[in-house]
Amino acid sequence: MSSKLAILVHGGAGPHRADDDAEAAKRGCLLAARAGHSVLSRGGSALDAVEAATRVLEDDPVFNAGIGSALTRDGRAELDASVMDGATLSAGSVACVSCFQNPITLARLVMERTAHVMLVGAGAEAFGREQGLRVIANDVLVTEKARLDLARHHRSNGTVGAVAVDALGHVAAATSTGGTTGKLPGRVGDSPLIGCGTYADDSSAAVSCTGLGEAIIRVTLARHAADLVGGGLDGFEAARQAVRALERARGEAGLILVTPRGQVAWAFSTERMARAWVDSRGEGSGFGADGV
Numbered sequence: 632m633s634s635k636l637a638i639l640v641h642g643g644a645g646p647h648r649a650d651d652d653a654e655a656a657k658r659g660c661l662l663a664a665r666a667g668h669s670v671l672s673r674g675g676s677a678l679d680a681v682e683a684a685t686r687v688l689e690d691d692p693v694f695n696a697g698i699g700s701a702l703t704r705d706g707r708a709e710l711d712a713s714v715m716d717g718a719t720l721s722a723g724s725v726a727c728v729s730c731f732q733n734p735i736t737l738a739r740l741v742m743e744r745t746a747h748v749m750l751v752g753a754g755a756e757a758f759g760r761e762q763g764l765r766v767i768a769n770d771v772l773v774t775e776k777a778r779l780d781l782a783r784h785h786r787s788n789g790t791v792g793a794v795a796v797d798a799l800g801h802v803a804a805a806t807s808t809g810g811t812t813g814k815l816p817g818r819v820g821d822s823p824l825i826g827c828g829t830y831a832d833d834s835s836a837a838v839s840c841t842g843l844g845e846a847i848i849r850v851t852l853a854r855h856a857a858d859l860v861g862g863g864l865d866g867f868e869a870a871r872q873a874v875r876a877l878e879r880a881r882g883e884a885g886l887i888l889v890t891p892r893g894q895v896a897w898a899f900s901t902e903r904m905a906r907a908w909v910d911s912r913g914e915g916s917g918f919g920a921d922g923v
Contacts, residue, residue, distance in 0.1 A: 635893035635911065637796050638667040640684050642694050642905035643789025644841045644885030653903075655693045660907035663687035667795055668909035677803035677837070678716050678739070681793040685712075685735040685805045688791035692774050695789040697732050699774045700809020702781045703816045708772035708809055710734040711823040713749075714742060717802035717831035717891075722748050724823035725755040727816075730766045735807045737764060738823070749823060772809075780812050790822050792829070792839025794889040802837035802891055804829045804853070811844065820844025826854035835861030836869070838888045842901060846882020856886055866896030874898045 640663045642656050667684030671677070689697025700708040712734035713724035723742025725734050726749065737759045741750050750758055760766060779785070792806040806829040808822040821828035821844040828844070830853035831837035838853040847853075852873055859869035866888055877884055877900065885899025887906060895908045908915055 635796050635800055635891070636668070636671045636798060637889055637893045637895050637908065637910035638664050638671060638680050638684060638793060639887045639889055639895040639897070639908040640664045640667065640688065640791070640793040640906065641839065641841055641885065641887045641897070642688060642791055644899045644901040644904035645789050647902045648785070652693065656905035657907065659688065659691045659693050660905050663793065664907040664909045667793055671795060671797055674798065677795040677797040677801050678714065680795040680797065681803045681805035682714060682735055682739055684793040685791060685807050686733050689733050689735060689807055694791050695809045696791040696807040697734070698772055699777060700772055701812040702773065702777050704813045705816060706778070706781060707769055707816070709816065710772070710807070710809055711819060712738045712805070712807035713823045713825060713829040714738045714805040715803065715825060715829050715831040716742070717833040717837055720832065722825045724749045724825065726751040726819045726823045728752070728755050728759070729769050730756055731759050731764050732767055732772065735805050748825060751819070784813065786812050790828065790841035792841060792887065794831070794837040794839050794887055796837070796889050796891055796893055800891045801833055802831050802889055804831040804837040804839045806839045821847035821852070824848060826851045828853055830854045830857050832857055832861070833891055836866065836888045836890045838886055840884055840886040841904065842884025843882040846877050846880035847884050849880040850876045852877065852884065852886060856888055860888065860890055866890055866894045867898065870896045870898035874900050
């Protein structure tokens with residue numbers, strides 16, 4: 632088994648809030664990282680690993696993805712997700728879906744079973760039904776905390792994501808979100824946009840972003856970070872430089888990345904970003920208040 636095996640996940644970046652549960656976020660991220668690493672250690676692909684890890688985060692109501700997603704201004708959950716395979720540059724994404732708990736799996740089906748990269752709204756949901764995904768009521772995705780955030784105008788724009796490298800040195804990335812609290816129905820952020828919230832290329836790195844989606848889109852943050860690694864920068868320096876690029880777009884965000892050589896790295900300009908990882912040196916985790 633290669634010593635390159637590594638997976639890193641994030642549970643969203645943003646300001647400190649009085650109702651934050653830092654320990655729950657750290658535990659949830661570490662559980663997701665372990666789920667992904669279990670896939671890798673059994674010989675699974677980086678793509679399999681990031682999907683498995685992201686599904687764990689989507690199922691955890693602590694995070695703004697799947698169950699527990701931020702709500703639109705009319706009180707519904709509309710989910711976005713994307714996945715990318717660094718070996719082939721294949722990618723799939725969905726936006727504004729409201730009846731599936733794990734949109735990351737739907738995004739992968741778009742990648743593998745259609746000629747398209749992105750499906751949205753009713754079309755994405757019809758495709759998911761055709762593929763046999765379990766359909767759920769939108770209320771299943773809505774938590775009391777999300778309702779209170781909407782009522783109190785507490786802005787949430789967190790995201791979850793995962794990046795991994797497998798035994799063959801292939802990288803993959805996945806990102807999933809409920810978006811921003813109080814968003815207009817139909818709003819799409821960076822998470823399902825390849826090159827913005829998600830990017831993976833075996834010649835550089837796999838990247839997943841989190842933060843203010845509109846700013847991330849304007850600087851195509853994920854692709855920018857990967858290109859910096861491809862240009863020879865250390866992973867942490869590439870992450871820091873990429874996040875600083877958001878200053879021009881007047882946004883705050885964070886990102887995680889992994890290189891084909893197994894380096895995991897991250898940076899964020901927000902007050903905190905939950906993250907956890909498992910690599911060839913063992914496992915680690917963190918929930919930080921230290922910015923970039």
